[in-house]
Amino acid sequence: QGTRDHHPAHVVLRDRLLATAVACFKRHGAAPLDTPVLELRETLVGQYGEGAKLIYELQDQGGELLALRYDLTVPFARYLAMNKVTNMKRYQVAKVYRRDNPATTRGRYREFYQCDFDIAGQFDPMIPDAECLKVMHEILSDLQLGDFIIKVNHRLVLNGVFAVCGVPESKFITMCSTVDKLDKMAWEEVRSEMVAEKELSPEAADHIGDYVRLQGGLELIEQLLQDPKLSQNKLAKEGLGDMKLLFEYLTLFGITGKIRFDLSLARGLDYYTGVIYEAVLLQQERQPGEEPLGVGSVAGGGRYDGLVGMFDPKGRRVPCVGVSIGIERIFSILQRRLQASGEKIRVTETQVLVVTPHRHLLPARLKLISELWDSGIKAEMLYKKDPKLLKQLQYCEDTGIPLAAIVGEQELAGGVVKLRDVRTRKEVRM
Amino acid sequence: QGTRDHHPAHVVLRDRLLATAVACFKRHGAAPLDTPVLELRETLVGQYGEGAKLIYELQDQGGELLALRYDLTVPFARYLAMNKVTNMKRYQVAKVYRRDNPATTRGRYREFYQCDFDIAGQFDPMIPDAECLKVMHEILSDLQLGDFIIKVNHRLVLNGVFAVCGVPESKFITMCSTVDKLDKMAWEEVRSEMVAEKELSPEAADHIGDYVRLQGGLELIEQLLQDPKLSQNKLAKEGLGDMKLLFEYLTLFGITGKIRFDLSLARGLDYYTGVIYEAVLLQQERQPGEEPLGVGSVAGGGRYDGLVGMFDPKGRRVPCVGVSIGIERIFSILQRRLQASGEKIRVTETQVLVVTPHRHLLPARLKLISELWDSGIKAEMLYKKDPKLLKQLQYCEDTGIPLAAIVGEQELAGGVVKLRDVRTRKEVRM
Numbered sequence: 001q002g003t004r005d006h007h008p009a010h011v012v013l014r015d016r017l018l019a020t021a022v023a024c025f026k027r028h029g030a031a032p033l034d035t036p037v038l039e040l041r042e043t044l045v046g047q048y049g050e051g052a053k054l055i056y057e058l059q060d061q062g063g064e065l066l067a068l069r070y071d072l073t074v075p076f077a078r079y080l081a082m083n084k085v086t087n088m089k090r091y092q093v094a095k096v097y098r099r100d101n102p103a104t105t106r107g108r109y110r111e112f113y114q115c116d117f118d119i120a121g122q123f124d125p126m127i128p129d130a131e132c133l134k135v136m137h138e139i140l141s142d143l144q145l146g147d148f149i150i151k152v153n154h155r156l157v158l159n160g161v162f163a164v165c166g167v168p169e170s171k172f173i174t175m176c177s178t179v180d181k182l183d184k185m186a187w188e189e190v191r192s193e194m195v196a197e198k199e200l201s202p203e204a205a206d207h208i209g210d211y212v213r214l215q216g217g218l219e220l221i222e223q224l225l226q227d228p229k230l231s232q233n234k235l236a237k238e239g240l241g242d243m244k245l246l247f248e249y250l251t252l253f254g255i256t257g258k259i260r261f262d263l264s265l266a267r268g269l270d271y272y273t274g275v276i277y278e279a280v281l282l283q284q285e286r287q288p289g290e291e292p293l294g295v296g297s298v299a300g301g302g303r304y305d306g307l308v309g310m311f312d313p314k315g316r317r318v319p320c321v322g323v324s325i326g327i328e329r330i331f332s333i334l335q336r337r338l339q340a341s342g343e344k345i346r347v348t349e350t351q352v353l354v355v356t357p358h359r360h361l362l363p364a365r366l367k368l369i370s371e372l373w374d375s376g377i378k379a380e381m382l383y384k385k386d387p388k389l390l391k392q393l394q395y396c397e398d399t400g401i402p403l404a405a406i407v408g409e410q411e412l413a414g415g416v417v418k419l420r421d422v423r424t425r426k427e428v429r430m
Numbered sequence: 431q432g433t434r435d436h437h438p439a440h441v442v443l444r445d446r447l448l449a450t451a452v453a454c455f456k457r458h459g460a461a462p463l464d465t466p467v468l469e470l471r472e473t474l475v476g477q478y479g480e481g482a483k484l485i486y487e488l489q490d491q492g493g494e495l496l497a498l499r500y501d502l503t504v505p506f507a508r509y510l511a512m513n514k515v516t517n518m519k520r521y522q523v524a525k526v527y528r529r530d531n532p533a534t535t536r537g538r539y540r541e542f543y544q545c546d547f548d549i550a551g552q553f554d555p556m557i558p559d560a561e562c563l564k565v566m567h568e569i570l571s572d573l574q575l576g577d578f579i580i581k582v583n584h585r586l587v588l589n590g591v592f593a594v595c596g597v598p599e600s601k602f603i604t605m606c607s608t609v610d611k612l613d614k615m616a617w618e619e620v621r622s623e624m625v626a627e628k629e630l631s632p633e634a635a636d637h638i639g640d641y642v643r644l645q646g647g648l649e650l651i652e653q654l655l656q657d658p659k660l661s662q663n664k665l666a667k668e669g670l671g672d673m674k675l676l677f678e679y680l681t682l683f684g685i686t687g688k689i690r691f692d693l694s695l696a697r698g699l700d701y702y703t704g705v706i707y708e709a710v711l712l713q714q715e716r717q718p719g720e721e722p723l724g725v726g727s728v729a730g731g732g733r734y735d736g737l738v739g740m741f742d743p744k745g746r747r748v749p750c751v752g753v754s755i756g757i758e759r760i761f762s763i764l765q766r767r768l769q770a771s772g773e774k775i776r777v778t779e780t781q782v783l784v785v786t787p788h789r790h791l792l793p794a795r796l797k798l799i800s801e802l803w804d805s806g807i808k809a810e811m812l813y814k815k816d817p818k819l820l821k822q823l824q825y826c827e828d829t830g831i832p833l834a835a836i837v838g839e840q841e842l843a844g845g846v847v848k849l850r851d852v853r854t855r856k857e858v859r860m
Contacts, residue, residue, distance in 0.1 A: 001494060003468055005509050008461035008520070015462070027803055029810035031438035031777040032445070036541050037467055037498075037525060038433055057489040058498075061529060064431060068467075068488075079435050089778075090438065095467060099491060111466050123813035130796075138803065252796040347461040348519075366560075366682040373457055373568065380459035383553030 002102030002110030008347035013338065014331055017143065018093055018115065021325050024139045025091035025117050028131060033090040035075040037097075041065040043311070047074050049177070049270045054098040068097035072116045073271075073322065074307070080120055080318050081311035087121035093327075109328065118322030120308070126242055129275045129303060130249035132323045136279050136299050137255045139325055145298070145333060147282040151215075151262040154243055154275050155302075157224075158212075158266060160236020164229040165207040167200065173270055174198060179212050180266035183296070187213065215262040218247045239274075246275060267302055274303030275321070281333075298326045298333075344400070352403040352419075353396050354381040357389040364407045368417065372405070379405075396422040432532030432540030438777035443768065444761055447573065448523055448545060451755050454569045455521035455547050458561060463520040465505040467527075471495040473741070477504050479607070479700045484528040498527035502546045503701075503734070503752065510550055510748050511741035517551035523757075539758065548752030550738070556672055559705045559733060560679035562753045566709050566729050567685045569755055575728070575763060577712040581645075581692035584673055584705050585732075587654075588642075588696060590666020594659040595637040597630065603700055604628060609642055610696035613710075613726070617643065645692040648677045669704075676705060697732055704733030705751070711763075728756045728763075774830070782833040782849075783826050784811040787819040794837045798847065802835070809835075826852040 006014065044055055044067050056068040069075050072092050080088065093115045102110055117135055119128040133150060140148050158179065159172050167175055178193050187209055194205040214220060221243050230236040243261060250256050267276045278300040301323035308318035338345065354369045356362070362385050372379040380401065382392055396404055406418040411429070420427045436444065474485055474497050486498040499505050502522050510518065523545045532540055547565055549558040563580060570578050588609065589602050597605055608623050617639055624635040644650060651673050660666040673691060680686045697706045708730040731753035738748035768775065784799040786792070792815050802809040810831065812822055826834055836848040841859070850857045 003466035005466070005513070006464035007513075008463060011462040011464050014464075026779050027806065027808045029778045029780040029808065032441040033438060034436035034441050034444075036433035036435070038527075038541065057491065059487040059489045061487065063529075083435070083437075097468075099493075111468065119813075121813070124815045127792075127813040127815075134800065134803070249796055252793050253800045348459050349456050350459040362557075363682050366679055370564065370683045373564065376457065378457045378459065383549075383551070383557040385554045385557075 002100070002104070004104070004109065004111075009345045010331075010335075012345050012347055013334060014113070014327070017327060017331060017334060018113075020142050021115050021139050021327070022091065022093065024135055024142065027138075028089070028117070028135055030089045030091040030117055033076065033079065033092050034094070035069070035072075035079055035092070037068055037095070038066045039069050039075060039078070041067045043078050044070055044074060047271065047307075049173075049268065051098070051268075054100050056097045056099055069094075070098060071096050072114050072324070073118070073304070076116070076118055076120075076322075077304075077307040077318075077320065078311045080308045080320075081316075085120070086316075086318050089117075089119045091115075091117045113327045115325040115327045116322060117325075118320055120318050120320045122319055126245045126249060126275075129242075129321050130246055130253065132301060132321055133246075133250060133259065133277060134253050134255060136277070136301075136323050136325075137253075137258060140279055140299065143330060143334075145281055145330065148258060148279050148298070149282060150259050150277055150279045151265045152243070152246070152259055152275065152277045153262055153265040154239035155272050156235045156239030156274065157230075157243065157263065158239075160230055160233040160239060161208060161211045161263065163235060164233050165211070166204045167208070171198060175208075176266040177268055179208075179264060180268050182212065182264040182266075212264045215260055215264070217256060217259070217261060218244070218251075220261050221247060242275060267300065271304040271307045272302040273305045276300075276302035277323075296329075298329050300324060300326070346400040348380075348399060349378050350380045350399065350401045351378045352380075352405050353392060353401045354379055355389065355392045355404045355406045355420075356387075357406060357408045359386045361407060361409070361412070362386070364412055368405060368407055393420075393422065432530070432534070434534070434539065434541075439775045440761075440765075442775050442777055443764060444543070444757070447757065447761060447764060448543075450572050451545050451569050451757070452521065452523065454565055454572065457568075458519070458547070458565055460519045460521040460547055463506065463509065463522050464524070465499070465502075465509055465522070467498055467525070468496045469499050469505060469508070471497045473508050474500055474504060477701065477737075479603075479698065481528070481698075484530050486527045486529055499524075500528060501526050502544050502754070503548070504737070506546070506548055506550075506752075507734075507737040507748075507750065508741045510738045510750075511746075515550070516746075516748050519547075519549045521545075521547045543757040545755040545757045546752055547755075548750055550748050550750045552749055556675040556679060556705075559672075559751050560676055560683065562731060562751055563676075563680060563689065563707060564683050564685060566707070566731075566753050566755075567683075567688060570709055570729065573760060573764075575711055575760065578688060578709050578728070579712060580689050580707055580709045581695045582673070582676070582689055582705065582707045583692055583695040584669035585702050586665045586669030586704065587660075587673065587693065588669075590660055590663040590669060591638060591641045591693065593665060594663050595641070596634045597638070601628060605638075606696040607698055609638075609694060610698050612642065612694040612696075642694045645690055645694070647686060647689070647691060648674070648681075650691050651677060672705060697730065701734040701737045702732040703735045706730075706732035707753075726759070728759050730754060730756070776830040778810075778829060779808050780810045780829065780831045781808045782810075782835050783822060783831045784809055785819065785822040785834045785836045785850075786817075787836060787838045789816045791837060791839070791842070792816070794842055798835060798837055823850075823852065 048070055055070055058066040095111055096114050097111055162172050162175050181190055191205045194200045195202055221240055224230050225240050250259055265278055278297045280297055303321040305319040309315045354365050356365050365381050369379050369381050402422055404420040411418055416429045418427050418429050478500055485500055488496040525541050526544050527541055592602050592605050612620055621635045624630045625632055651670055654660050655670050680689055695708055708727045710727055733751040735749040739745045784795050786795050795811050799809050799811050832852055834850040834852055841848055846859045848857050848859050
């Protein structure tokens with residue numbers, strides 16, 4: 001339940017998509033990493049807030065207590081700590097596992113791919129953060145998914161907002177989860193969660209509401225830096241300083257047109273400590289009468305400076321920032337687009353079918369195909385001793401093989417092959 | 431325990447190796463398939479004989495009882511039955527899981543890659559079987575692992591041998607496991623297992639011993655077809671007929687030089703029904719003083735005509751034949767060879783480092799690198815505001831980046847870039 005077999009056409013389409021992402025990661029100098037599907041349970045527990053109940057646990061069959069990885073970020077942090085790596089730019093494309101309620105029509109599965117790029121190391125501020133946003137921008141542009149916007153916020157700015165609105169520090173993280181719901185719920189609902197569940201005063205909630213509904217660009221950063229309350233708060237000031245520097249670098253990258261400082265963006269995960277971001281598509285393609293795909297966010301990430309230290313016995317910190325591309329959601333979009341276009345994906349790359357028009361020519365076919373394979377040519381033949389010519393040509397049509405190499409008795413006698421273009425039916429002897 | 435992180439250098443080397451195998455699979459017209467890591471427990475139970483105890487089971491967290499896949503063959507058969515596919519040539523490269531005693535120095539892990547190519551469908555005899563052997567031959571040749579031999583046998587020949595030696599049919603499968611140990615144990619030991627554990631008479635065991643120590647080529651097939659006892663046995667006759675046809679096709683492929691009919695080859699798995707084969711390297715590279723790698727078999731497979739039917743509610747059979755490339759063992763060999771050669775693997779593909787020789791030029795670096803990325807050039811820069819020139823050039827040397835694009839104040843004023851070949855130190859302005 002919630003898993004699926006990826007048929008060949010799926011794999012081919014997904015590989016195209018992944019190739020675009022991986023090409024971008026390599027363009028940015030990232031190295032590949034591959035970690036086990038299995039992690040120690042204790043590595044995963046406590047990292048995912050409310051997500052913890054979705055972790056797949058293995059049976060205790062004697063030995064270590066294991067679980068399936070929930071994402072690629074925690075294994076990356078565990079890897080850095082375990083190997084005392086203090087500096088690494090890595091990418092990883094792999095499956096992760098969550099015992100969630102599957103919503104397969106909306107592309108939500110219990111086994112799904114993640115596609116992550118992360119920069120670990122102590123560097124001058126905001127340079128790697130800006131590169132992560134550039135990576136997101138490049139991939140979404142390269143995939144031609146249509147118009148998109150990247151929302152950016154900063155956990156310290158949010159914390160500063162909470163502080164000046166009178167929220168106690170112990171509630172910062174849970175307030176982030178509540179604010180994070182603003183992209184799916186109306187402000188009124190979020191407000192009542194704040195008051196009823198999180199026990200905030202109505203005034204504090206309203207005050208927060210005034211801030212978290214702000215969005216804009218560099219001018220908003222400047223405005224908030226002048227805000228009488230925020231400008232007095234250490235957290236907010238530091239966060240806004242970071243944001244200003246980030247926008248400066250993004251301007252040099254020429255991508256601010258698609259970047260929006262959005263104070264309602266909070267991201268669900270506990271481990272973020274700095275800049276956070278999320279890309280959303282602005283137009284969702286939809287056929288008349290079809291259900292909306294509910295695509296929403298197609299990429300996201302942020303800075304997590306504390307996670308690696310949690311896995312190091314001495315608590316040594318390795319600051320990290322990263323981005324995760326929402327492969328499954330993007331796949332749903334590309335698949336729908338493909339269906340709409342009527343394009344048929346070829347699942348094999350065969351260039352030529354070796355064909356015999358007469359009986360008793362299997363040896364000739366086997367000899368010729370062997371020569372083709374040995375020359376690096378992608379070739380197939382039917383696994384029949386004496387297949388009909390029409391059946392063989394039909395197979396080319398069905399599977400998109402462009403050429404047929406025909407060896408009849410005449411060709412065999414003359415030491416030649418008749419090469420037929422399946423589409424045009426043009427033939428040449430060679 | 432028994433799992434490992436694949437460091438970037440591992441991944442790069444392994445990807446080279448897999449690319450060779452996948453290129454061959456595509457050359458033979460195979461389509462990619464991807465199945466879940468999770469299977470229903472009931473799918474796996476009863477397929478692996480003594481291997482069953484090595485299956486990783488997931489905890490019962492409510493819902494289905496799940497396990498991690500043990501190989502790629504059973505999921506492929508389950509896929510064919512579930513989707514009523516009667517005809518498919520597929521490849522799959524993925525991790526499988528076995529709670530075995532890990533022997534990591536010998537390349538035996540609990541999580542490891544398999545790399546499989548299989549042909550499913552009802553076809554004229556031995557044509558797909560011959561292609562599987564051709565695929566093995568091509569991959570082992572392409573990987574340049576040194577000299578190898580592919581042992582071939584046939585389950586029906588083995589069963590015929592057992593029958594004429596007086597073994598009851600109910601013991602055929604367990605006898606296969608015993609015979610299979612001949613590549614690791616002396617005949618005397620195997621014989622005593624037959625007599626003591628499998629309750630065979632010493633005469634029957636000796637009789638079997640006379641057969642299973644035979645090996646050869648087409649002449650051995652002919653000889654056995656004349657054997658007074660075997661020629662009277664239906665199973666043996668059918669198997670030897672298949673073998674004769676197979677050798678005819680392999681002769682047309684021109685690969686019989688590395689193929690050996692070996693009656694001691696039995697393969698451990700229960701599901702084989704026809705031709706079976708296994709490739710072994712003849713020379714193992716070994717440094718003086720080093721432990722032997724114990725590499726042995728590097729690829730294997732066979733025909734399994736009954737497996738798909740076990741997953742079909744109506745028991746519909748889909749004959750299959752396939753080959754599995756022993757990626758992990760081959761990887762150990764390639765890794766050792768690489769270490770011996772002293773070649774350093776580059777883990778990134780970065781073509782150019784963007785460098786500034788003076789202070790306050792971070793904006794110039796960001797602008798230039800952004801242009802390079804947008805032009806598809808693989809580029810990096812140091813994440814420092816004002817890095818020292820020497821540090822930047824040192825980074826090129828350390829990571830193998832061949833070019834440095836240098837922007838100093840002079841270049842900036844002139845609207846040019848100084849491109850430096852890191853190895854030769856030659857510079858051009860452009």
